Amino acid sequence: MKFLALFLNEIKESVFVVLILWIALIPLGWLILQENYYYFEGTQWGTSDMMDEASIDISSDSLFEDTGMLLLFISVSLGVSFAIQHFCIPSYRKVWGFIIHRSVTKKTIIFMKLISAAFLLFLSIGGVWGTLFIIGSNPARYLMPPNLLIFIHGLFLISVGYVAYLCVGLSGISNAKWYETRSVWLLVGLLLIIIFSMRMTLMWGILFLIFFIFVLACELISVFCSRDF
């Protein structure tokens, strides 16, 4: 119950961000879909009687073309902002003492933060992404639906924002000086984002992502639980 209460409190504090994102991103996504609609504009399904006179054309264009970078940018920005809210602001305001000295363990607090951040990230951008994907799959409007792997790829990019969250979180709660490991965690985050932005297969990308999220989360939990606030 205590965990749930803390979790709902985090959601309540961040619900404003989620709403703003929904309000801003749904029209933006709609505009992108409209922009990419031109390729299929005026093209309709015909009949196979015309096969002899038909010409073939190959397209690797997607309805969600050029949205990958935007999605990555928004998810990373959101991950960083959640990390600042969860770890840097309490350190700056020196309210860790108040947060920790409740009748809950440090582990409960850190797990709650990690879970709520993941939930908020997927609720905000994941929700928008899912909505746009459903719109893009409408057979009445678009000739061919986007590939399901594009949707999974989008979720992968949203998860990269969680890596940014963990790295900024590690930097935020670190006791080290800025020239020791404190700022290095930010560089580690940047490095991982670059690695995930490079060419690799989706399967390897997901495996790497899970691995690094696990490793960074372990470190964050370990540092948080061993640190004196």
Added chain:
Amino acid sequence: MGSFSIIKKVSQAINHILILVVVCLLFFSVFMILDEIEYAIREAFYTAQVSVTDIASVVESQQEDPEPRYTQKEILPDDTIHLVEESYEDDKKYVYDVNGKLLWEGEYRYYEDDSKFPYEYLHFNVMSTLGEGDSYKWSSQTRSMKIVESEFYNTYDVYISWDDNVVEVWRFHPYFGYFTGYGEGRKRIGYLGASGFVESKSEIESFGELIRGFYSSLKYYYSGTNKVYEIDFKCRTVEVMHDFEEDIIYAELDPARYNRVESIEEIKKSKIRYRPYFIVQTEDGSMHIKMLYDQAKINFELPSKGESSSFSMCAIKDKIFFKEHMRLKMELESPSYQENKKFYRYDNKIVLYKLKANGNLEKFNEYSWSEERSYGLGRETDSFCREYLSALSPVIYPIISYQFRDEKPIHSYHCFHIYTIVELAKSTSAEKILLNIIVSLLLVILVVWHSMARRLSWSGTLFWVVIVGLFTLPGFTAYLMVNNRPVIKCSSCGKKRHLLKPECIRCGAKLPRPEGKLTDLILA
């Protein structure tokens, strides 16, 4: 609890390696910046040293020996070689024969229509990866994500349309290696795989990994690891065009430019009728050509190829041409007034062959010429950074550089990340390896000395000794970032100890506790 402790330690070690990677990248950046600064200083120093007399001698020398004019070597369909010079100074074009006799001279602007030009030369398709012996498999390009290029998952939809009506759409699934066909209203009509058209998914046979795909206005050519398929979407047929035992290392459809809409007008104007063909080279070096209109197949071997050769090819109505361009580079002695430059002479030779139907290559023409070029001295020459600062770079880099010593094209690496690591290692690899090893050993000794008072465990110390031994200065910097804990003097043994463990790491004595106060009981 034990397993959690192990997971914690392993994740900590991985995080330390991540920090090490970041420090290696920082070292690379600093190294490159210092190298750039040193180069700029050296250039400025040299410029300041050039006296007025030197400049005069340079001018005089340039007057005596003008820069050689750049000419293109073009081939006419009747096998004649022309030397074409485009002068941007007076917007003129000059055509010479191989003996230097001027054949044509006229106004020419590259951005204007050149219909006045009396010759039409052959367009050769340069075979960029040909003969390098490296497979251009790059971990299945179509399966790759391309986030940097802001494109999503690379899928292909083949639209078969008539007058704005889409009759069928065939969607390629990179993971599964087959096409799924959709008819009107997205109704699934069947699948196209290696075994041809099937209606049920259970009967489908995968094409295998797609290495390269080409599409002409009629058909799609699917080049796999050792097979090439010809897919006709209209007739829903699949034919195996080539089936080799060896892996395919090069495949090309030519002329590929026929697919571009903007070049249709250009093609219509052209008097030369090119024959489209599909060319494949296998790992054993043999070449296989299939002419697409008359279905003729020719197998042949390339002439012995030096490292500095490149090949190009074109096929017209009754001939198939091969052009070999050999280029030998020779360093020349720099003149005294241009010691900051390196001079080279390039001995070039073009050899033209005709490919016969039986696979023989018949040499019919050749042309040789030499040219001299000068380049600014590379940053690697006499550079302090390259010679001495590189001794601080990781010891592991020369090993990586040695392993990947042969210049390979980017696509021959199975993974882009490996290519990045190799290039990074090559660019900062130590010039003086012995000095590099000595520095590494000194830093290892320093780590052992530094960690004596600060160690948490012997395994941790060993981990950092190995890291510093392999990564020299970046390893040592990462070690200091993670382990530079403050130390105090132990009240029991008098030696240095850190505060992360309640017991002294040397004598096991507990940390001294402050003396009790009268108010402690109340506050507790």
